[in-house]
Amino acid sequence: MDLGIVNGRVYIDGELYEENIYIKDGIINTITKEFLPCKKEYDAKGNMVLPGFIDPHVHFHLTVGANTSKDDFHSGSIQGALGGVTTYIDFLDPIKYVGQFEEALRNRRELASGSVTDYGFHTTIANPADSAEDIIQAGLREGIPSVKLFTTYSNTDRRTYDDYIDSLLKVSKELKCRIVVHAENDLLVKSDSNILVKDHEKSRPVISERTEILKLAELARERDGLLYIVHVSAGSSVKLLSENYQRELTNKTIILESCPHYFLFNSDWYEKEEGYLYTMTPPLREEKERKLINKYMEEITVIGTDHCPFDTALKKAFRTSQIPMGVGGIRYSFVTMFSEFGPAIIPKFTEGPAKAYGMYPRKGTLIPGADGDVVIFDDSITVEIQDEDSIYHKRSVKGKIQGVFLRGNQIVDQGIFLGGHGGYISRKLGL
Ligand SMILES: [Zn+2]
Numbered sequence: 001m002d003l004g005i006v007n008g009r010v011y012i013d014g015e016l017y018e019e020n021i022y023i024k025d026g027i028i029n030t031i032t033k034e035f036l037p038c039k040k041e042y043d044a045k046g047n048m049v050l051p052g053f054i055d056p057h058v059h060f061h062l063t064v065g066a067n068t069s070k071d072d073f074h075s076g077s078i079q080g081a082l083g084g085v086t087t088y089i090d091f092l093d094p095i096k097y098v099g100q101f102e103e104a105l106r107n108r109r110e111l112a113s114g115s116v117t118d119y120g121f122h123t124t125i126a127n128p129a130d131s132a133e134d135i136i137q138a139g140l141r142e143g144i145p146s147v148k149l150f151t152t153y154s155n156t157d158r159r160t161y162d163d164y165i166d167s168l169l170k171v172s173k174e175l176k177c178r179i180v181v182h183a184e185n186d187l188l189v190k191s192d193s194n195i196l197v198k199d200h201e202k203s204r205p206v207i208s209e210r211t212e213i214l215k216l217a218e219l220a221r222e223r224d225g226l227l228y229i230v231h232v233s234a235g236s237s238v239k240l241l242s243e244n245y246q247r248e249l250t251n252k253t254i255i256l257e258s259c260p261h262y263f264l265f266n267s268d269w270y271e272k273e274e275g276y277l278y279t280m281t282p283p284l285r286e287e288k289e290r291k292l293i294n295k296y297m298e299e300i301t302v303i304g305t306d307h308c309p310f311d312t313a314l315k316k317a318f319r320t321s322q323i324p325m326g327v328g329g330i331r332y333s334f335v336t337m338f339s340e341f342g343p344a345i346i347p348k349f350t351e352g353p354a355k356a357y358g359m360y361p362r363k364g365t366l367i368p369g370a371d372g373d374v375v376i377f378d379d380s381i382t383v384e385i386q387d388e389d390s391i392y393h394k395r396s397v398k399g400k401i402q403g404v405f406l407r408g409n410q411i412v413d414q415g416i417f418l419g420g421h422g423g424y425i426s427r428k429l430g431l
Contacts, residue, residue, distance in 0.1 A: 001022040001023065001024050001029060001030070001036055001037065001038035001039070002023055002024050002025065002038065002039050002040065002408055003022070003023040003038060003039070003040045003041075003042065003372070003405075003408050004020055004021070004022050004023075004035070004036060004038040004040070004041045004042070005020065005021045005022075005023070005042045005044055005049060005374060005376070005405070006020040006021075006035060006041055006042070006043060006044060007020070007043050007044050007045055007046060008020075008021075008044030008045075008046065008047055008048065008049035008376065009044075009046065009047070009048050009049060010031065010049045010366060011048060011049060011050045011051065011343075011346060011366065012031075012365075012366055012367070013365075014343075014346075014347070016048065016343075018033070019031050019032060019033055020032055020033070020034070020035060020036070021049065021366065021372075021374065022036050022038060023372035023405075023408040024408075025408075026371065026372050026407035026408045026409075027369060027370070027371060027372060027407075027408075028366060028367065028368050028369065028370050028371070028372050029368060030368060031366065031367070031368065042376075042403065042405075042410070044376050044403075047376050047377060047378045047379070047402055048376070048377040048378070048379050049366070049374060049375075049376060049377075050084070050346060050350065050366075050374070050375040050376075050377055051350040051351075051363070051364055051365050051366050051370075051373060051374070051375070052084065052085070052086030052087060052350075052363070052371075052373025052374060052375055052404070052405070052406065053083070053084045053085045053086065053087075053333075053334055053349040053350060053375060054085070054086075054087045054088070054089075054349065054350060054353040054354055054357075054359065054363055054364055055080060055085045055087075055088040055089070055304055055305050055307065055330055055333065055349075055353075056088070056089040056257070056302060056304050056353040056356065056357055057089065057230055057231065057257060057259070057304025057305060057306050057307075058076065058080070058088045058089070058090050058304075058305060058306070058307040058308075058330060059090065059091065059306070059307060059308040059326065060072055060073045060076035060077070060090055060111075060112075060307075061073060061076075061111050062308055062326075064324050064325070065324070067310060067314050067324040069308050069309060069310055069324070069326060070309045070310055070311055070328070071307070071309060071328070072111065072114065073090075073111050073112045073113075073114050073115045073119070074114035074115065074116065076307065076330065077114075077115040077116045077117045077119070077422060078116055078417050079307075079328070079330050079331045080117055080307075080330045080331070081116055081117050081404055081406070081411050081412050081417055081420065082331050082401070082404075082412055082415065082417060083330050083331040083332060083333060083334055083335070083401065084334050084349075084375040084377070084401045084404055084412075085117065085330055085333075085334075086117050086118060086363075086373040086375075086404065086405075086406045086411075087117060087118040087119065087120070087359065087363050087373065087425060088117065088118075088119050088120075088330070089119065089120045089121060089122055089146075089353075089357060090108065090112065090119060090120075090121055090122075091108075091121060091122050091124045091148055092104040092105055092107075092108050092121050092122065092123055092124050093107065093108070093124065094124045094125060094126035094158060095123070095124065095125055095126070095128065095135075096125070096126060096127065096128050096129050096130075097128070097129055097130050098130045098134045098135060098138050101123065101135075101138040101139070102138075104123075104124075105121065105142055105144075108121055109121075109424065112424070115421075115422040116406075116411065116417070116419070116420040116421060116422055117406055117411070117420065117422040118363075118371075118373075118406065118407075118422045118423055118424075118425050119422055119423075119424060119425065120143070120144070120357070120359075120424065120425045120426075120427055121144055122144065122146045122147065122148040122180055123135065123136075123138070123139040123144050123146065123147045123148065124147075124148045124149070125147060125148070125149050125160055126149075126150070126157060126158040126159075126160065127157060127158070127159060127160050127161065127164070128160070128164065131167070132164065132167040132168040132170070132171055133171050133175065135147060135168075136168070136171065136172070136175050136177045137175070139177065140175065140176075140177065142426070143424075143425070143426025143427050143428065144427065145176055145177045145178060145357070145358045145427055145428055145429045146177060146178045146179075146180050146228070146357055146358075146427075147168060147177060147178075147179055147180060148180040148181070148182070148230075149164075149165065149168075149179070149180070149181055149182070150181075150182040151165070151181060151182065151183055151184060151185070151186060151212050151216075152182065152184040152185070152186040152189050152208075152212075153186075154186050155191050159186055162215070162219070165179070165181070165216070165219060166219055166223065168225070169219055169220055169223040169225025169226075169227065170223045170225065172223075172225045172226040172227075173224055173225060173226055173253075176226075176358075176428070176429040177226065177429065178226045178227075178228050178255075178356065178357065178429065179220075179225060179226060179227055179228065180228045180230060181216055181227065181228065181229050181230065182230055182231070183209060183212040183213045183216055183229050183230075183232075184204060184208045184209055184212055184281070184282060185207075185208040185209070185211045185212040188205060188207060188208035188211065189203070189204050189208050190203040190204070192321075193319065193321040194319060194321070195319060195320045195321065196318055196319060196320070197270050197275045197276050197279065197317075197318060197319075197320060197323070198270050198271050198275065199270075199320075200267075200270050200275075200279055200283045200320050201267035201270060201283045201284065201285065201286065203283075203320065204281060204282050204283055206233075206234040206236060206237070206285060206289060209232070209233060209234055209237050209282055210234065210236060210237045210240055213229055213232070213237050213240065213241065214240060216229065217241055217244070217245045217248065217254055220248065220253060220254055221245065221248060224253065225253070226253055226429075227248075227253065227254045227255070228254075228255045228256075228257065228302075228356060229254070229255070229256055229257065230257050230304065230306070231257060231258060231259050231262070231282060231304070231306050232256050232257065232258045232262070232293075232300065233258070233259075233262045233282040233283070233284075233285055233289075233293075234262075234282075234285050234289045234292070234293065235285075235288075235289045235290065235291065235292020235293035235294070235295065235296055236289060236292055238256060238258075238292070238293055238296040238299050238300065239292060239296055241254065241256065241299065242296055242299045249299055252301065252355070252356070255301045255302060255352075255356050256299060256300045256301060256302075257300065257301070257302040257303070257304045258293060258300045258302075258303065258304075259303065259304060259305055259306050259329065259333075260303065260305065260329055260332070260333045260336050260337050261278075261280070261284060261327060261329060261391070262284065262285065262290065262293055263290065263293060263294055263297070263337065263340060264336060264340070264395075265278060265284050265290070265391070266284055266285060266286060266287045266289075266290045267283060267284045267285055267286050268287070269284060270283070270284070276315050276316055276317060276318075276323055277312065277315060277327070277391060278327065278391060279315065279320060279323050279325055279326075279327075280306065280308070280325050280326050280327050281325045294340070297341060297344075297345075298344075300348065301348060301352040301356060302348055302352045302353045302356055303333060303337055303345065303348040303349055303352075304353070305328075305329040305330045305333045306326065306327075306329070307326075307327075307328055307329050307330040308325075308326025308327070308328070309326060309327055309328030309389070310324045310326060312389075327391055328389070328390060328391070329390075329391075329392070331387075331390070332385060332387075332390060332392040332395075332397070333349075334349055334375075334377075334401070335385075335397045335398075335399055335400070335401065336392060336395065336397055337349075338377075338379070338397075338398065338399050339396075339397040339398040339399065350364040350365065351364045351365055352364075355430075357427055357429075358427035358428045358429040358430060359425060359427055360430065362425075363425070371407050372405055372406075372407050372408035373405060373406055373407065374403075374404070374405040375401060375403070375404050375405075376401070376402040376403035376404070377399055377400070377401055377402065378399060378400045378401075378402050379398065379399045380399075381398075381399065381400055382396060382397070382398050383396070383397060383399075383400050384396050384397075385397060400415075401415070402414060406420055406422065
């Protein structure tokens with residue numbers, strides 16, 4: 001064995017067991033109570049031993065208009081590694097034609113060559129001219145069983161319309177491809193250039209999310225399609241699906257994703273002087289919606305971060321039209337959410353995204369045959385986050401990531417990145 005991670009509490013199917021994990025050639029070989037001979041031994045000292053986290057919603061090196069987000073694939077994946085994220089999924093640039101797919105993939109893969117952790121991509125479309133089936137097939141050939149679209153941003157020609165969404169959902173199950181949707185009602189979102197930060201929430205109201213999600217859920221039910229809604233922001237959106245689409249949520253034909261910031265912050269921040277630092281789309285919601293999304297946390301299968309920070313100098317403006325949207329979060333997503341919800345949050349960072357996006361059981365679980373991606377988490381201590389660049393600065397959290405392994409190589413020790421190199425993960429939905 002190359003590596004033994006011993007004396008930990010190993011997370012398997014929702015329970016913790018006192019076991020040792022042995023890794024050989026980057027793959028988990030044996031999980032046992034015995035101590036086996038190995039080249040290297042890591043003493044987990046009674047800490048939680050968790051599968052490496054998966055963040056299926058990040059934007060590294062994203063250019064929006066004149067601005068590019070602060071983290072490239074190298075720095076962003078280091079931030080992720082420090083937060084226990086050993087695999088992430090980024091997005092290809094939007095395409096309209098199948099013929100644009102290859103170049104879109106080549107461009108992003110080139111940028112991602114500096115990644116220190118494993119990664120994949122979602123195909124992104126913008127009101128395509130080619131057929132749904134052809135677009136999906138192009139991705140499947142390269143190990144991409146997910147197509148992302150926006151129901152809004154018609155002003156920049158990024159909106160994909162209902163008839164096309166319908167045709168995607170219609171073939172999604174047969175072709176084994178997940179349809180990933182940014183859901184806001186285009187006609188209920190205000191896009192004029194004079195909206196002030198303090199009005200950000202009202203300019204993209206909860207009703208714009210709820211009505212769009214309701215329509216998508218109804219389409220998915222009608223077509224028995226595989227739907228995934230990204231960054232659900234409002235508790236009432238989750239409640240609506242919980243009460244009316246329970247069967248689809250249970251059998252995972254409809255999957256909901258949300259981000260830590262919708263659980264941890266409310267729209268009162270937009271009234272404050274530095275409210276611009278908290279701008280993203282959809283926006284933070286009123287306290288009653290924040291409370292409600294916490295209450296309905298169980299219905300959310302995946303926590304993604306939508307990680308997309310910009311330099312403070314770029315964000316500092318009064319009007320939302322002048323602010324590049326997005327916040328950072330990949331480093332603190334697990335620890336902040338674990339603080340709120342305890343071990344119940346673990347599957348939403350591991351098995352949930354792995355299954356939703358066709359990486360299970362290679363990723364998202366600790367069993368023989370899986371990649372040796374492991375997070376050592378000390379859940380017994382309370383620490384205060386010290387990171388002036390982060391919206392989580394000075395937040396007190398329960399637990400600390402003590403070590404991170406990617407395919408059997410330790411890449412993080414005690415909050416320090418040690419070095420590492422990731423690879424492209426070809427995915428396939430297992431249904
Ligand atoms: Zn996003």
